[in-house]
Amino acid sequence: MAYLNIADYRRGAKRRLPRGIFEYVDRGSEDEIGLAAIRRSLDDLRFVPRVLRDVSELDLSADIFGNTLPCPLIIAPTAAAGLLWYDGEVALARAASQAGIPFCVATQSMTSIEDIRARAPGADLWFQLYVWRDREMVRTLLDRAAAAGVTTLVLTVDTPLAPKREYNTRNGFAIPIVPSIAAGFDVASHPRWAWRVLLRYLRESGMPTYAHYPAAFRTSIAREAIAENVKLSERVTWDDVAELRRQWRGRLVVKGALHVDDARQAVASGVDGIVVSSHGGRNLDSAVSPADVLPQIAEAVGHRLTVFADSGVRRGSDVVKLLALGAKAVLLGRSMLYGTAVAGTAGASGVLDILREEMCQSLAFLGQSSISHLPPDLIFGQSRSTPDDRQNP
Numbered sequence: 001m002a003y004l005n006i007a008d009y010r011r012g013a014k015r016r017l018p019r020g021i022f023e024y025v026d027r028g029s030e031d032e033i034g035l036a037a038i039r040r041s042l043d044d045l046r047f048v049p050r051v052l053r054d055v056s057e058l059d060l061s062a063d064i065f066g067n068t069l070p071c072p073l074i075i076a077p078t079a080a081a082g083l084l085w086y087d088g089e090v091a092l093a094r095a096a097s098q099a100g101i102p103f104c105v106a107t108q109s110m111t112s113i114e115d116i117r118a119r120a121p122g123a124d125l126w127f128q129l130y131v132w133r134d135r136e137m138v139r140t141l142l143d144r145a146a147a148a149g150v151t152t153l154v155l156t157v158d159t160p161l162a163p164k165r166e167y168n169t170r171n172g173f174a175i176p177i178v179p180s181i182a183a184g185f186d187v188a189s190h191p192r193w194a195w196r197v198l199l200r201y202l203r204e205s206g207m208p209t210y211a212h213y214p215a216a217f218r219t220s221i222a223r224e225a226i227a228e229n230v231k232l233s234e235r236v237t238w239d240d241v242a243e244l245r246r247q248w249r250g251r252l253v254v255k256g257a258l259h260v261d262d263a264r265q266a267v268a269s270g271v272d273g274i275v276v277s278s279h280g281g282r283n284l285d286s287a288v289s290p291a292d293v294l295p296q297i298a299e300a301v302g303h304r305l306t307v308f309a310d311s312g313v314r315r316g317s318d319v320v321k322l323l324a325l326g327a328k329a330v331l332l333g334r335s336m337l338y339g340t341a342v343a344g345t346a347g348a349s350g351v352l353d354i355l356r357e358e359m360c361q362s363l364a365f366l367g368q369s370s371i372s373h374l375p376p377d378l379i380f381g382q383s384r385s386t387p388d389d390r391q392n393p
């Protein structure tokens with residue numbers, strides 16, 4: 001089958017993966033209002049193209065934190081990418097490296113930051129942090145990330161506790177994997193995945209689980225003793241951001257801000273960037289969509305720190321819309337996972353190729369030759385002033 005767009009990769013992932021895993025990746029939370037709202041918010045944006053401009057040379061490059069990226073894309077942190085493909089996180093890191101873009105490794109990755117570094121030595125690795133209740137363990141984790149050459153720490157701030165996703169319960173899906181009759185049938189009806197992913201893990205390293213969690217967490221017998229320590233802390237506040245700012249020498253990004261005052265507080269806390277994100281509709285179901293608040297946030301703080309955005313990107317035009325609303329770069333979650341589930345690094349690279357091609361198409365139709373200099377009035381009804389305007393009135 002030819003994979004012509006991200007929806008094709010999604011269908012491919014659905015065929016290949018056990019239902020429990022596919023739904024964990026694909027779906028939202030509670031009534032999935034957020035998923036629909038994110039889609040609607042992007043679809044409702046309309047471009048106002050400019051005409052009669054030379055678009056023979058299109059430039060997708062973008063300056064992010066002093067580096068020129070070949071395109072303004074970053075692979076988002078996603079827990080459990082390693083369940084989609086044997087060593088899925090390494091596959092993603094390699095695809096990122098080949099494309100010259102960063103890959104953000106998740107705290108809940110199936111492969112450790114050290115292993116990813118060793119097997120994708122050229123990758124620009126970022127690290128996403130979930131703050132555990134045991135802060136000493138968090139400090140050790142940060143030391144490991146720094147030693148592995150992580151350039152940018154991404155603190156996720158929109159997940160004070162595990163969200164309500166009823167389909168996971170119905171499917172018997174959990175990490176670490178809990179044997180159940182439902183999960184057993186699911187795996188048995190996807191023999192290709194069972195053979196190429198699960199059995200390979202079992203042969204080579206044991207049941208896949210969160211690689212950064214303490215060893216005791218990985219065995220069901222010892223898990224209870226350690227589980228409290230690695231629960232998400234509900235007590236993470238701006239004081240922790242200040243503390244992290246002191247501890248972490250690299251770039252610090254806060255992921256999951258949607259209120260302009262939180263964005264201002266991020267500036268005051270000395271962070272280098274924020275990701276305007278509703279976690280892809282996976283957490284707070286009725287959260288506002290990033291596209292709805294991005295212009296206000298970009299206008300308020302875009303000249304003080306780097307504004308990123310994510311949630312719902314399935315087309316190159318979605319990327320262009322978020323950039324025109326004020327983001328400097330966009331994070332890709334599920335789209336990259338669909339590609340990884342279909343064909344590992346080749347699938348992830350295929351997704352990036354499609355998005356880049358569609359971004360170029362959008363630019364040409366919009367009469368824009370550079371993706372880093374999109375005017376806000378490219379979007380119907382938008383007339384936000386940009387930091388560039390303010391500096392050069």
Ligand SMILES: Cc1cc2nc3c(=O)[nH]c(=O)nc-3n(C[C@H](O)[C@H](O)[C@H](O)COP(=O)(O)O)c2cc1C
Nearest residue numbers: 025076077078079106156279280311312332333334
């Ligand atoms: C399966 C899956 C797992 C995720 N795990 C994490 C995580 O561990 N930490 C985090 O900050 N975001 C996590 N995210 C959210 C992504 O980083 C990103 O914000 C979101 O996927 C963007 O929306 P999109 O999937 O529509 O592109 C996860 C997303 C998915 C799909």
